[in-house]
Amino acid sequence: xxxxxxGMTHLGLVSAxxxxxxxxxxxxxxxxxxxxARIDSGHLPVHEPGLSVAKLRLSTLPRDLAACELIYVAxxxxxxxxxxxxxxxxxxxxxxxxxxxxxxxxxxxLSQVPPxxxxxxxxxxxxxxxxxETLAFGQAVARAKQPERIIVGCAEPARPLPAPYxxxxxxxxxxxxxxxxxxxxxxxxxxNLCLAAALSVTNTLAELCEAVGADWAEIEPALRLDKRIGPxxxxxxxxxxxxxxxxxxxxxxxxxxxxxxVDTSVPHAWLGHSQRRRDWPLTVxxxxxxxxxxxxGLAYKEDTASMKNSPALALIDGLSGVRIAAYDPAVxxxxxxxxxxxxxxxxxxxxxxxxxxxxxTPWRExxxxxxxxxAAAMRGKLVVDPYRMLDDGACAAxxxxxxxxxxx
Amino acid sequence: MNRTVIVGARGFVGGAIAARLAGDHAPLLALGRxxxxxxxxxxGERLAALLRPDDSVVLVSAxxxxxxxxxxxxxxxxxxxxxxALAERAVAHVVNISSDAVYPDEPALVSEETPAAPSSPxxxxxxxxxxxxxxxxxxxxxxxxxxxxxxAADPHNGYGPNRFRRTAAKDGKIALFGEGEExxxxxxxxxxxxxxxxxxxxxxxxxxNLVSGHSASFREVAERIAAxxxxxVAIEGSPRxxxxxxxxxxxxxxxxxxxxxxxxxxxxxxxxxxxxxEPAR
Numbered sequence: 001x002x003x004x005x006x007g008m009t010h011l012g013l014v015s016a017x018x019x020x021x022x023x024x025x026x027x028x029x030x031x032x033x034x035x036x037a038r039i040d041s042g043h044l045p046v047h048e049p050g051l052s053v054a055k056l057r058l059s060t061l062p063r064d065l066a067a068c069e070l071i072y073v074a075x076x077x078x079x080x081x082x083x084x085x086x087x088x089x090x091x092x093x094x095x096x097x098x099x100x101x102x103x104x105x106x107x108x109x110l111s112q113v114p115p116x117x118x119x120x121x122x123x124x125x126x127x128x129x130x131x132x133e134t135l136a137f138g139q140a141v142a143r144a145k146q147p148e149r150i151i152v153g154c155a156e157p158a159r160p161l162p163a164p165y166x167x168x169x170x171x172x173x174x175x176x177x178x179x180x181x182x183x184x185x186x187x188x189x190x191x192n193l194c195l196a197a198a199l200s201v202t203n204t205l206a207e208l209c210e211a212v213g214a215d216w217a218e219i220e221p222a223l224r225l226d227k228r229i230g231p232x233x234x235x236x237x238x239x240x241x242x243x244x245x246x247x248x249x250x251x252x253x254x255x256x257x258x259x260x261x262v263d264t265s266v267p268h269a270w271l272g273h274s275q276r277r278r279d280w281p282l283t284v285x286x287x288x289x290x291x292x293x294x295x296x297g298l299a300y301k302e303d304t305a306s307m308k309n310s311p312a313l314a315l316i317d318g319l320s321g322v323r324i325a326a327y328d329p330a331v332x333x334x335x336x337x338x339x340x341x342x343x344x345x346x347x348x349x350x351x352x353x354x355x356x357x358x359x360x361t362p363w364r365e366x367x368x369x370x371x372x373x374x375a376a377a378m379r380g381k382l383v384v385d386p387y388r389m390l391d392d393g394a395c396a397a398x399x400x401x402x403x404x405x406x407x408x
Numbered sequence: 409m410n411r412t413v414i415v416g417a418r419g420f421v422g423g424a425i426a427a428r429l430a431g432d433h434a435p436l437l438a439l440g441r442x443x444x445x446x447x448x449x450x451x452g453e454r455l456a457a458l459l460r461p462d463d464s465v466v467l468v469s470a471x472x473x474x475x476x477x478x479x480x481x482x483x484x485x486x487x488x489x490x491x492x493a494l495a496e497r498a499v500a501h502v503v504n505i506s507s508d509a510v511y512p513d514e515p516a517l518v519s520e521e522t523p524a525a526p527s528s529p530x531x532x533x534x535x536x537x538x539x540x541x542x543x544x545x546x547x548x549x550x551x552x553x554x555x556x557x558x559x560a561a562d563p564h565n566g567y568g569p570n571r572f573r574r575t576a577a578k579d580g581k582i583a584l585f586g587e588g589e590e591x592x593x594x595x596x597x598x599x600x601x602x603x604x605x606x607x608x609x610x611x612x613x614x615x616x617n618l619v620s621g622h623s624a625s626f627r628e629v630a631e632r633i634a635a636x637x638x639x640x641v642a643i644e645g646s647p648r649x650x651x652x653x654x655x656x657x658x659x660x661x662x663x664x665x666x667x668x669x670x671x672x673x674x675x676x677x678x679x680x681x682x683x684x685x686e687p688a689r
């Protein structure tokens with residue numbers, strides 16, 4: 001059996017690589033010859049731990065799809081900063097793929113689409129199914145190889161899935177949940193809204209901790225031991241809801257709620273609170289008249305090069321009239337469009353002569369920084385460390401003013 | 409440097425803005441009620457005749473606090489004159505001094521994005537004024553919403569730092585509603601004037617809350633004033649008649665617009681108010 005993945009951006013590339021790792025003959029298709037050439041030469045368009053494309057067959061030819069029993073259409077769906085999806089590129093790819101697919105092939109939409117999208121396709125072409133992706137930046141390969149469950153959207157959930165598709169899914173050794181198209185499409189959104197709810201609760205209570213003398217780091221493990229909340233719940237205090245995917249799903253729910261008269265004031269409030277917490281470093285820095293600021297980390301979270309809705313970019317945007325040096329181990333500086341920010345090539349280079357330093361992405365390597373070295377490099381004392389990457393005692397010993405989220 | 413015209417320059421806030429600009433030797437036309445009474449029939453035309461295309465205009469004049477329908481009518485008459493003048497004569501920038509009374513009582517945390525929903529005639533007057541000016545003014549327009557302003561020259565005797573300072577000095581007593589638990593943002597008049605200067609210098613457009621960013625309970629304010637008075641001052645609570653409400657401000661918009669501005673801390677502001685009151689004592 002040959003499985004094809006179409007659209008070699010983040011989702012498609014990671015999903016194809018995971019399928020190939022399972023021993024499946026995997027065709028990775030994209031009509032962008034330049035992109036395929038870069039992947040072929042080892043220059044991957046995304047940063048993901050464990051991502052290997054060695055076992056993929058790469059192609060730019062739509063006719064290669066004719067021999068595939070199972071075809072995933074999986075390009076990333078671009079979103080604006082306010083979470084609006086642009087489905088144009090996905091529709092274009094579907095229009096390219098479908099005519100070349102075998103009449104008995106199964107075509108699975110893996111990209112993030114709004115409820116109702118796949119049924120419209122199916123009404124004109126019965127080869128289409130939908131499958132929920134649960135891509136998590138920085139953990140994408142592990143999650144693609146070992147999903148908790150696979151959610152499939154189809155017209156008739158009670159009927160068996162097409163044999164090649166069922167055989168492929170069986171390789172993942174996890175529960176398969178067929179459901180109607182709209183349920184599956186909304187299930188994906190529901191997952192992200194549950195995560196957003198947990199993040200919003202966490203960030204609200206972390207702020208309250210700062211005001212009443214509590215410490216969120218002490219509360220967090222107690223919640224994880226509660227079976228109703230769970231050990232993997234999103235309980236790390238952070239700078240709002242980062243990235244683009246959760247924000248996109250909240251925007252979709254707000255749009256659908258407005259269209260259908262459903263009260264969406266609660267998720268609407270999450271967005272406002274997220275922006276407020278995103279700006280926490282700016283409010284801390286405003287207490288001091290920093291002329292030079294060092295920023296460690298530009299990506300919206302660790303193990304990714306994505307800067308979509310990154311708190312670091314929001315901080316840079318808010319620090320008008322301030323000299324800034326920044327370091328990030330993964331982001332592509334050319335993509336960053338930060339002409340007025342000095343590109344530091346090492347963390348301490350970004351800290352040099354800074355009145356204040358902000359650790360804006362919890363990259364593991366920042367945990368290894370010695371506060372004494374940071375203090376020696378800086379001119380001032382303020383270290384804004386929302387994710388508590390540095391040891392508090394060592395910071396105090398180094399004379400640093402160490403500010404963290406979730407504790408006064 | 410272009411000229412600033414202040415309409416209502418003899419009042420507490422208008423006077424402070426005028427003094428701040430005069431300190432920079434900025435070109436200034438400071439109009440008080442004796443110069444231009446906005447309740448008079450031809451006031452709009454008279455104001456228009458005074459305006460030049462490159463003027464910045466600060467609109468402070470209001471009959472405040474507005475307590476009832478009659479007060480609303482008089483205030484709207486004044487706004488109508490302002491609107492007529494600004495519709496007739498193009499200017500470079502308009503700054504309207506509004507109030508945080510336009511916000512609803514409920515939210516504990518208020519930002520410029522909080523929807524206006526006034527519950528008092530005073531708040532309704534300021535909101536109506538904002539809406540009418542926004543409709544009439546074609547120049548870049550800013551609505552500045554100060555919270556509780558305190559300072560030596562305040563002519564009002566509203567509940568808060570100004571009344572507390574007076575009664576502490578005069579009667580050795582400060583009377584609180586309930587136990588003074590409510591937290592409010594008390595902004596020093598000098599900060600209001602400085603922010604107005606920054607708004608004028610940058611031709612800021614849109615809404616900006618003129619606040620300190622730190623809320624203190626009325627009891628804390630009373631205790632600070634009592635401690636500063638140098639004499640025994642009794643702080644007296646009273647049976648509570650209304651539920652306790654707090655108000656805090658999210659100041660991110662100000663931080664982004666004017667990162668160089670540093671608000672005056674309450675203790676420092678009270679000291680400055682005392683110092684500015686000394687000659688009168």
